[in-house]
Amino acid sequence: MSPQPVLLPRRHWLAGSGAALAAAALARTGPAAAAGETPAPGAAGATKPLPAYAAWKDPSSLIVHSSNTIETRRSAFGTGVITPFGQLYVRNNLPAPDASILAERDAWQISIEGVKNPRQLTLGELKRMGIETTAMVLQCSGNGRSYFPDKPGGTPWQVGAAGCVLWSGVPVRWVVDALGGVDPGMAYLTGTGGEKLPDGIDPKSVIVERSVPASAMADAMLAWEMNGVPIPLAHGGPLRLVVPGYTGVNSVKYVKRLAFTARESDARIMTHGYRLSPPGGKGDPSQPSVQEMSVKSWINGPGTDGTRLKAADVQIHGVAFGGMHAVAKVEVSLDAGKTWQLARLAGPDLGRFAWRQFVFAARLPAGQFTLASRATDAVGNVQPEQRMENAGGYNNTSWADHAVKVSVA
Numbered sequence: 065m066s067p068q069p070v071l072l073p074r075r076h077w078l079a080g081s082g083a084a085l086a087a088a089a090l091a092r093t094g095p096a097a098a099a100g101e102t103p104a105p106g107a108a109g110a111t112k113p114l115p116a117y118a119a120w121k122d123p124s125s126l127i128v129h130s131s132n133t134i135e136t137r138r139s140a141f142g143t144g145v146i147t148p149f150g151q152l153y154v155r156n157n158l159p160a161p162d163a164s165i166l167a168e169r170d171a172w173q174i175s176i177e178g179v180k181n182p183r184q185l186t187l188g189e190l191k192r193m194g195i196e197t198t199a200m201v202l203q204c205s206g207n208g209r210s211y212f213p214d215k216p217g218g219t220p221w222q223v224g225a226a227g228c229v230l231w232s233g234v235p236v237r238w239v240v241d242a243l244g245g246v247d248p249g250m251a252y253l254t255g256t257g258g259e260k261l262p263d264g265i266d267p268k269s270v271i272v273e274r275s276v277p278a279s280a281m282a283d284a285m286l287a288w289e290m291n292g293v294p295i296p297l298a299h300g301g302p303l304r305l306v307v308p309g310y311t312g313v314n315s316v317k318y319v320k321r322l323a324f325t326a327r328e329s330d331a332r333i334m335t336h337g338y339r340l341s342p343p344g345g346k347g348d349p350s351q352p353s354v355q356e357m358s359v360k361s362w363i364n365g366p367g368t369d370g371t372r373l374k375a376a377d378v379q380i381h382g383v384a385f386g387g388m389h390a391v392a393k394v395e396v397s398l399d400a401g402k403t404w405q406l407a408r409l410a411g412p413d414l415g416r417f418a419w420r421q422f423v424f425a426a427r428l429p430a431g432q433f434t435l436a437s438r439a440t441d442a443v444g445n446v447q448p449e450q451r452m453e454n455a456g457g458y459n460n461t462s463w464a465d466h467a468v469k470v471s472v473a
């Protein structure tokens with residue numbers, strides 16, 4: 065039996081038919097209902113049943129777009145820093161591998177190439193090379209895509225294709241040092257996913273293989289634990305490459321090859337996928353690749369878009385992160401960005417790749433409010449008002465797009 069993460073087992077304690085109804089009600093309204101807020105009709109979003117490989121997740125916290133695309137509801141994000149497993153989003157470009165790959169985790173093999181002494185290492189061997197833990201925002205490049213007015217193709221993520229996760233594993237640079245260092249002339253760090261590829265098609269057209277600048281090695285890790293337990297299959301167990309500061313696609317799950325390469329991968333997901341192409345265009349290798357994340361924040365409560373609140377003192381809260389840099393400050397606006405006030409950063413600072421929780425105490429009288437948040441990173445980059453238009457709907461950091469309208473009675 066493969067170990068499963070510990071989580072809120074709603075599905076299990078709500079056994080029986082009355083309980084099933086209660087579960088359905090929870091699934092429709094989400095945790096906001098418990099806080100005495102009235103979500104807007106339809107605000108919860110359409111959702112499908114959880115796929116088998118993620119059946120242990122908490123359905124009331126999630127919007128299941130498809131069996132390969134599952135996001136956290138905005139109303140479900142709590143105010144602890146770390147995103148619980150039951151809520152964390154899932155994105156698979158290929159069907160998840162068979163759970164049998166977790167049967168003997170330590171026997172999982174990875175090929176390390178582009179170093180002086182290239183070799184296959186087992187996960188058991190990696191575990192003897194060192195242990196480090198890092199907190200990191202994992203965010204899909206297309207998070208916030210649903211706010212692009214021209215509705216680009218791809219999953220219509222709202223805010224929930226993101227989470228903050230603790231990874232434990234061995235830093236890539238320690239493995240590289242043990243194997244004699246990077247070969248000269250290698251400009252990229254290329255990770256290859258271990259999914260079984262469908263027969264009869266060009267493997268390069270579907271394989272998940274991504275290259276990041278070799279400099280990302282400074283922070284990258286080969287991870288086998290996530291939030292303190294062995295990485296579940298849904299999130300890339302038994303072994304995952306994690307690249308802090310970069311968008312989620314670069315953190316390759318079930319990683320079977322880690323190569324220092326002279327050129328970027330020629331897999332389609334690298335050459336044509338995740339490129340910043342002009343609206344209406346198609347991705348190609350001449351365009352910039354979606355790589356480093358930049359400064360972003362959003363409000364998670366009280367209430368999400370369309371919520372009706374009772375006039376009261378409220379604690380407006382949300383998350384902010386800087387991508388490659390720490391968050392320096394977050395401002396909150398109660399008037400759609402006309403005026404801004406400084407929010408307080410709350411909770412522990414888990415390093416520059418983690419997100420911070422921000423809190424702003426306000427008294428909201430009766431009326432309509434557009435609540436917005438705007439983060440600034442440690443080198444002075446300010447979250448922009450407008451998104452950068454692109455065909456794929458990537459990198460949406462617009463504070464205006466992420467504002468929430470609440471009505472207070």
Ligand SMILES: Nc1nc2c(c(=O)[nH]1)N[C@H]1C(S)=C(S)[C@@H](COP(=O)(O)O)O[C@H]1N2
Nearest residue numbers: 153154155156157204257299312313316317
């Ligand atoms: N092997 C492999 N790695 C992968 C993917 C994949 O489909 N296969 N999807 C990527 C994408 S697009 C994202 S956003 C993240 C999602 O990670 P999660 O499912 O653990 O949330 O994994 C990335 N790594």
Ligand SMILES: [Mo]
Nearest residue numbers: 204205312313
């Ligand atoms: Mo993604």
